[in-house]
Amino acid sequence: xxxxxxxxxxxxxxxxxxxxxxxxxxxxxxxxxxxxxxxxxxxxxxxxxxxxxxxxxxxxxxxxxxxxxxxxxxxxxxxxxxxxxxxxxxxxxxxxxxxxxxxxxxxxxxxxxxxxxxxxxxxxxxxxxxxxxxxxxxxxxxxxxxxxxxxxxxxxxxxxxxxxxxxxxxxxxx
Amino acid sequence: xxxxxxxxxxxxxxxxxxxxxxxxxxxxxxxxxxxxxxxxxxxxxxxxxxxxxxxxxxxxxxxxxxxxxxxxxxxxxxxxxxxxxxxxxxxxxxxxxxxxxxxxxxxxxxxxxxxxxxxxxxxxxxxxxxxxxxxxxxxxxxxxxxxxxxxxxxxxxxxxxxxxxxxxxxxxxxxxxxxxxxxxxxxxxxxxxxxxxxxxxxxxxxxxxxxxxxxxxxxxxxxxxxxxxxxxxxxxxxxxxxxxxxxxxxxxxxxxxxxxxxxxxxxxxxxxxxxxxxxxxxxxxxxxxxxxxxxxxxxxxxxxxxxxxxxxxxxxxxxxxxxxxxxxxxxxxxxxxxxxxxxxxxxxxxxxxxxxxxxxxxxxxxxxxxxxxxxxxxxxxxxxxxxxxxxxxxxxxxxxxxxxxxxxxxxxxxxxxx
Numbered sequence: 367x368x369x370x371x372x373x374x375x376x377x378x379x380x381x382x383x384x385x386x387x388x389x390x391x392x393x394x395x396x397x398x399x400x401x402x403x404x405x406x407x408x409x410x411x412x413x414x415x416x417x418x419x420x421x422x423x424x425x426x427x428x429x430x431x432x433x434x435x436x437x438x439x440x441x442x443x444x445x446x447x448x449x450x451x452x453x454x455x456x457x458x459x460x461x462x463x464x465x466x467x468x469x470x471x472x473x474x475x476x477x478x479x480x481x482x483x484x485x486x487x488x489x490x491x492x493x494x495x496x497x498x499x500x501x502x503x504x505x506x507x508x509x510x511x512x513x514x515x516x517x518x519x520x521x522x523x524x525x526x527x528x529x530x531x532x533x534x535x536x537x538x539x540x
Numbered sequence: 541x542x543x544x545x546x547x548x549x550x551x552x553x554x555x556x557x558x559x560x561x562x563x564x565x566x567x568x569x570x571x572x573x574x575x576x577x578x579x580x581x582x583x584x585x586x587x588x589x590x591x592x593x594x595x596x597x598x599x600x601x602x603x604x605x606x607x608x609x610x611x612x613x614x615x616x617x618x619x620x621x622x623x624x625x626x627x628x629x630x631x632x633x634x635x636x637x638x639x640x641x642x643x644x645x646x647x648x649x650x651x652x653x654x655x656x657x658x659x660x661x662x663x664x665x666x667x668x669x670x671x672x673x674x675x676x677x678x679x680x681x682x683x684x685x686x687x688x689x690x691x692x693x694x695x696x697x698x699x700x701x702x703x704x705x706x707x708x709x710x711x712x713x714x715x716x717x718x719x720x721x722x723x724x725x726x727x728x729x730x731x732x733x734x735x736x737x738x739x740x741x742x743x744x745x746x747x748x749x750x751x752x753x754x755x756x757x758x759x760x761x762x763x764x765x766x767x768x769x770x771x772x773x774x775x776x777x778x779x780x781x782x783x784x785x786x787x788x789x790x791x792x793x794x795x796x797x798x799x800x801x802x803x804x805x806x807x808x809x810x811x812x813x814x815x816x817x818x819x820x821x822x823x824x825x826x827x828x829x830x831x832x833x834x835x836x837x838x839x840x841x842x843x844x845x846x847x848x849x850x851x852x853x854x855x856x857x858x859x860x861x862x863x864x865x866x867x868x869x870x871x872x873x874x875x876x877x878x879x880x881x882x883x884x885x886x887x888x889x890x891x892x893x894x895x896x897x898x899x900x901x902x903x904x905x906x907x908x909x910x911x912x913x914x915x916x917x918x919x920x921x922x923x924x925x926x927x928x929x930x931x932x933x934x935x936x937x938x939x940x941x942x943x944x945x946x947x948x949x950x951x952x953x954x955x956x957x958x
Contacts, residue, residue: 406911
């Protein structure tokens with residue numbers, strides 16, 4: 367049986383107690399996208415500044431449970447400095463981590479995201495490390511909390527789309 | 541403390557707990573401490589047995605066959621209607637329409653009565669503290685017909701602010717409000733509001749989802765027009781609730797759902813409807829669930845609703861006191877502080893820790909509470925919180941359940957305090 371220590375790993379509590387990159391960026395030039403979890407009322411606003419195909423800065427505001435807050439904090443740390451392609455690869459890796467047991471446990475898999483995770487293997491995918499984010503894998507043992515962990519990641523997908531800076535290998539190398 | 545002991549004599553909680561099979565299970569190695577009865581109540585063995593016995597001996601569709609079992613099932617269903625009507629003080633079973641739940645009961649009134657009687661610009665008065673079930677059907681009607689919705693505000697002490705009730709009711713056609721808030725526990729002054737509405741020429745609809753399970757209810761004494769309640773919150777099964785209405789109102793209303801059973805005759809160029817209440821019971825009804833609800837009202841009647849109410853007032857007082865003594869200002873309770881003014885639904889926040897995290901930690905000790913917005917998002921905005929934790933009490937809870945809640949909040953503190 368899953369215990370609380372599987373869910374509330376120390377690194378998660380650390381990000382919850384000391385959130386990184388909390389704040390706002392002027393939009394524009396940053397894009398500002400909001401995400402909501404209608405079930406529990408969690409909300410997050412991401413401010414993403416993409417310049418020359420690269421996430422040069424990212425900040426966030428909002429309220430929610432420790433899982434959604436720490437996941438968002440870790441997201442900003444991991445995504446900052448990444449190219450668009452790397453950021454999208456990171457999202458796919460993380461969503462893959464969250465969907466491993468999602469279908470089996472809840473039958474409520476997010477089809478769109480699973481597809482993104484599923485095709486990642488066959489693609490020429492940039493190498494990305496999850497690092498601290500691995501700590502969130504215990505969340506899949508608590509199916510109702512998966513949406514808390516993925517809220518800001520779905521929001522980041524929207525934010526990247528909204529920048530209008532589609533991945534371009536040339537700019538990525540620059 | 542003495543008040544709690546006093547009520548324990550009139551309502552033997554230990555015996556009551558033995559009546560509910562699920563309460564003997566464990567969760568994560570701890571005894572189950574079920575504090576979510578405002579969401580759904582547990583079921584006594586008599587209810588479970590009544591439904592099993594019905595399926596094993598008398599299961600046949602109602603109002604259709606002429607064979608013995610069909611006669612028995614029809615009689616069981618109509619006996620349930622009589623018992624449930626009696627339980628809420630209805631003068632006859634004629635005004636008692638079985639529905640899926642309160643949500644369906646309110647949608648029935650909004651769609652049928654509202655659709656036939658309301659015109660663009662007509663006003664319906666609601667309150668800020670309503671459950672979505674008593675908001676969204678009227679918003680749908682606003683979109684459909686262009687009616688005006690007015691809202692009685694909440695006062696700072698979590699009661700309704702009735703200062704401007706008369707002007708809000710001026711020219712209104714209907715006032716629809718809850719008798720007990722599922723979030724705040726607030727008991728509203730039903731009779732006072734009903735009298736004001738009637739004086740203004742408006743009808744009243746009361747959402748009794750949280751009232752009927754916990755407080756002796758008499759629709760005649762309250763002078764109600766429409767009244768909805770649900771079985772699964774009052775020891776009965778899911779899938780059955782009721783709309784009670786004055787029969788003459790039901791008779792003048794067009795049908796809600798069309799289909800089998802609700803008709804007198806159908807020809808290819810039209811149909812005529814059955815008498816009330818059957819006019820509003822289209823399709824095969826949940827008759828086994830009606831049998832279960834019958835057993836539930838018999839169970840509650842045997843315990844005595846006065847004793848249930850007395851027990852819950854005492855236990856609510858104990859809970860409010862225990863939370864304050866152990867956790868002081870770390871706990872903020874959203875609801876009236878006077879137990880006699882409220883039911884046993886206790887919404888609170890603990891420090892600045894999110895209710896999801898609170899409830900997750902409590903679960904590890906077998907303590908089941910609800911976390912979230914409780915289907916009352918406008919009220920949550922009014923309270924200025926995104927979510928609360930809610931512990932709700934019923935006749936099978938006792939001081940040890942409250943103690944388990946209060947103790948395990950300290951575990952939350954240990955884990956999350958910054």
